[in-house]
Amino acid sequence: MKRPAPLVTALLLVTALSLRAQGPDNGELRFALLRDLVLPGEPLTAIIAGFPGPPPEGEFRAVLVAGGSRLAAAKFFSLDGEEGGLPCMAAVLAVPSTARPGPALVRIEAGSAAAGELALNIGERSFLTEEIPLDQANTDIRTKPDPRKTEEAALLWSILSRTGKTIYSMGPFVPPVSSTRRTSFFGDRRVFIYTDGSRDRSIHAGVDYGVPTGTAVRACADGMVVLAHSRIVTGNSVVLEHLPGVYSLYYHLDRMAVSEGQIVKSGEMLGNSGSTGLATGPHLHWEIRVSGENTDPDALVSHPVIDREAILGKIEL
Numbered sequence: 568m569k570r571p572a573p574l575v576t577a578l579l580l581v582t583a584l585s586l587r588a589q590g591p592d593n594g595e596l597r598f599a600l601l602r603d604l605v606l607p608g609e610p611l612t613a614i615i616a617g618f619p620g621p622p623p624e625g626e627f628r629a630v631l632v633a634g635g636s637r638l639a640a641a642k643f644f645s646l647d648g649e650e651g652g653l654p655c656m657a658a659v660l661a662v663p664s665t666a667r668p669g670p671a672l673v674r675i676e677a678g679s680a681a682a683g684e685l686a687l688n689i690g691e692r693s694f695l696t697e698e699i700p701l702d703q704a705n706t707d708i709r710t711k712p713d714p715r716k717t718e719e720a721a722l723l724w725s726i727l728s729r730t731g732k733t734i735y736s737m738g739p740f741v742p743p744v745s746s747t748r749r750t751s752f753f754g755d756r757r758v759f760i761y762t763d764g765s766r767d768r769s770i771h772a773g774v775d776y777g778v779p780t781g782t783a784v785r786a787c788a789d790g791m792v793v794l795a796h797s798r799i800v801t802g803n804s805v806v807l808e809h810l811p812g813v814y815s816l817y818y819h820l821d822r823m824a825v826s827e828g829q830i831v832k833s834g835e836m837l838g839n840s841g842s843t844g845l846a847t848g849p850h851l852h853w854e855i856r857v858s859g860e861n862t863d864p865d866a867l868v869s870h871p872v873i874d875r876e877a878i879l880g881k882i883e884l
């Protein structure tokens with residue numbers, strides 16, 4: 568057999584080193600990404616396999632790095648111990664919708680030490696631009712300082728940045744309404760025009776369904792209600808936790824039918840759509856957060872969040 572060129576040998580060695588590292592009790596850990604091409608706004612699952620015993624909790628993190636910047640980070644959680652569990656840990660990251668296309672890497676960190684690196688590519692994706700003129704009431708909601716708004720934002724962030732331990736659903740998710748009429752899309756680059764003519768930019772974090780007030784809004788997957796109350800900007804709001812670091816959000820509801828702490832099944836009614844909070848008309852805003860980052864809901868409707876088959880394929884490598 569022909570000897571591989573030195574450069575190829577070096578590359579093979581680097582790849583092998585990046586996939587295997589010495590773990591606790593001298594076990595050999597294996598790292599893998601379930602996909603190596605991801606678009607802005609899409610989720611990305613990293614796994615660690617090869618623990619000699621039960622995987623340690625909360626010790627490992629996956630950090631997405633591109634262009635020298637840290638774009639996202641997620642804690643690993645155990646998939647072992649669940650019914651039909653897998654002997655590995657997973658971390659679910661999301662590529663921000665603002666990420667530039669090009670090569671990137673996921674760095675696996677054990678405590679403060681780097682344990683390995685996995686290469687991937689961020690693909691190119693374009694988003695729509697929309698201009699939204701706001702009336703006085705909606706202009707006030709966005710521009711008037713209010714300590715309650717700051718408190719509400721801090722509380723929501725404390726929930727969305729939490730990585731729990733319970734797996735309620737591995738997905739795929741189902742849309743929360745049967746209508747397919749969308750009035751805004753994930754990642755839309757928005758320009759709000761205030762009553763005084765000034766402008767402000769923002770990125771739409773979810774999908775808007777243009778449904779009449781009173782439309783049944785249903786859970787997109789099994790989960791736990793972690794927030795159900797009225798907020799200034801988002802009106803009557805419900806947030807569900809589905810698995811560690813993965814949440815779905817339902818905004819501007821006319822009526823809420825669930826309370827915090829309640830366990831819900833996929834398709835269970837959460838309330839009725841409306842136009843409470845900052846809304847230019849009745850609609851449902853549906854949003855997914857993965858480790859705090861806005862994530863394209865369609866990416867989780869078409870694929871499971873935790874893809875058992877893909878993980879088994881990687882574990883048996």
Ligand SMILES: [Zn+2]
Pocket residue numbers: 751771773774775851852853
């Ligand atoms: Zn929206």
